[in-house]
Amino acid sequence: MRVYLAGPEVFLPDSEDIGARKIEICRRHGLTGVYPGDTTLDLSGLAPRAAGQRIYGCNRDLMRGCDAVIANMTPFRGPSMDVGTAFELGYLAALGRPVLGYSNSARSFPQRILAHFGLDPVPGGGDPPARDPLGLAIENFDMVDNLMLDGAILDAGFEVVTRQVDDPAQIYRDLTGFEACARRLATPRT
Amino acid sequence: MRVYLAGPEVFLPDSEDIGARKIEICRRHGLTGVYPGDTTLDLSGLAPRAAGQRIYGCNRDLMRGCDAVIANMTPFRGPSMDVGTAFELGYLAALGRPVLGYSNSARSFPQRILAHFGLDPVPGGGDPPARDPLGLAIENFDMVDNLMLDGAILDAGFEVVTRQVDDPAQIYRDLTGFEACARRLATPRT
Numbered sequence: 430m431r432v433y434l435a436g437p438e439v440f441l442p443d444s445e446d447i448g449a450r451k452i453e454i455c456r457r458h459g460l461t462g463v464y465p466g467d468t469t470l471d472l473s474g475l476a477p478r479a480a481g482q483r484i485y486g487c488n489r490d491l492m493r494g495c496d497a498v499i500a501n502m503t504p505f506r507g508p509s510m511d512v513g514t515a516f517e518l519g520y521l522a523a524l525g526r527p528v529l530g531y532s533n534s535a536r537s538f539p540q541r542i543l544a545h546f547g548l549d550p551v552p553g554g555g556d557p558p559a560r561d562p563l564g565l566a567i568e569n570f571d572m573v574d575n576l577m578l579d580g581a582i583l584d585a586g587f588e589v590v591t592r593q594v595d596d597p598a599q600i601y602r603d604l605t606g607f608e609a610c611a612r613r614l615a616t617p618r619t
Numbered sequence: 620m621r622v623y624l625a626g627p628e629v630f631l632p633d634s635e636d637i638g639a640r641k642i643e644i645c646r647r648h649g650l651t652g653v654y655p656g657d658t659t660l661d662l663s664g665l666a667p668r669a670a671g672q673r674i675y676g677c678n679r680d681l682m683r684g685c686d687a688v689i690a691n692m693t694p695f696r697g698p699s700m701d702v703g704t705a706f707e708l709g710y711l712a713a714l715g716r717p718v719l720g721y722s723n724s725a726r727s728f729p730q731r732i733l734a735h736f737g738l739d740p741v742p743g744g745g746d747p748p749a750r751d752p753l754g755l756a757i758e759n760f761d762m763v764d765n766l767m768l769d770g771a772i773l774d775a776g777f778e779v780v781t782r783q784v785d786d787p788a789q790i791y792r793d794l795t796g797f798e799a800c801a802r803r804l805a806t807p808r809t
Contacts (some may be wrong), residue, residue: 431720437755440755440756441755441756441784442754442756450776453779476761477759477760477761477762478760478761478762478769478773480760481758481761481766481769481770482766482769482770482773482774484766484770485766485769485770485771485773485774486770486774486792488767488770489712489770489771489774490764492713493628502639505696505700505755506698506732506735506751506755507696507698507699508696508697508737509696509697509701510701510702510704511699511765512625512700512702512703512705512764512765512767512768513765513766513767513768514796515702515703515705515706515709516705516706516708516709516712516765516767516771517709517711517767517769518706518709519705519706519707519708519710519712519713520709520710520712520793521713522706522709522710522713523682523709523710523712523713523714524713527807539797541653545696545697560632563629563787564626564632565631565696565791566630566631567694568630569667569669570667570668570671571667571671572667572668572671574702575701575703576671576672576674576675576703577675577700577702577703577706577707578674578680578702578703578706579668579671579675579686580671580672580674580675580676580677580678581675581680583668583672583675584672584675584676584679593761597753598684604707
């Protein structure tokens with residue numbers, strides 16, 4: 430089973446190392462990891478937008494050749510996950526492939542939204558406000574992120590794996606949640 | 620042609636009005652708009668997560684019944700678009716349907732990332748730094764958002780429509796860019 434390894438760690442300087450660690454974890458669980466950064470694309474002479482489009486085409490083809498996706502849903506530049514990874518979750522979900530995800534934040538989605546606006550967290554057990562300061566609803570479905578993401582993963586028969594990683598250097602590098610997803614994906618369904 | 624109307628305006632209190640305006644614009648261009656908020660779901664008695672999953676299932680079925688998507692890519696709680704909308708763009712792209720998008724911010728993606736971290740914008744014409752303060756790459760492909768989003772839209776033969784909307788009350792309500800997408804989608808390809 431070929432597994433597309435989606436996540437914002439592709440933006441880190443040690444992206445290749447992280448990809449290699451993910452591929453090795455997959456191998457230990459009998460899976461073949463496919464990391465978007467692992468191809469050598471010739472982008473020489475291309476204008477920026479053409480280069481970006483070529484990378485898109487490469488990732489699109491990699492996704493179509495995969496049987497599942499494990500997405501790093503750790504919050505990225507705001508309360509929600511990386512939008513490129515969200516796109517990839519949607520892409521694989523539409524193809525009917527198993528979609529799994531993990532987040533290295535265990536804070537609730539409403540609490541992360543409040544923090545984004547510099548607001549105090551709601552004391553334990555209390556309900557968050559229905560709307561943010563801009564008047565937009567604060568989703569409160571006991572889900573890790575926007576319901577389209579969690580919904581797709583639940584729909585596929587999985588649950589988002591969460592754990593709290595506090596060390597800033599490890600937020601996008603800790604692979605404990607990733608390994609839990611790989612183990613779950615490799616476990617025969619009953 | 621049935622067009623899925625994706626965007627974070629579903630989180631506004633006047634979501635239904637905005638949906639009705641989008642559907643009317645579609646109608647004027649010979650398109651049938653399908654707004655995710657326009658179904659009446661019975662969520663009574665469901666736990667929050669089950670309710671969220673049912674809404675997901677409803678939106679998934681609406682997407683599968685559509686021939687195209689026009690996505691509101693306006694930045695949402697951070698420098699990038701709404702992750703639910705990004706998921707939906709990926710979903711429709713995987714089905715091979717035309718994907719279009721508009722953003723009510725005309726600021727460049729690197730400038731929005733710098734602003735997210737409270738950093739000064741780069742003076743006109745200058746290159747942004749290669750990495751953000753957390754060490755993550757700042758994408759600089761002359762694209763509106765993460766290359767997976769813009770890439771899918773370029774791949775479908777379209778371009779993201781951008782305009783600068785400064786009135787905070789109109790950021791998610793101004794439909795000028797939306798109408799440009801509807802017009803473009805309704806124009807026969809040569």
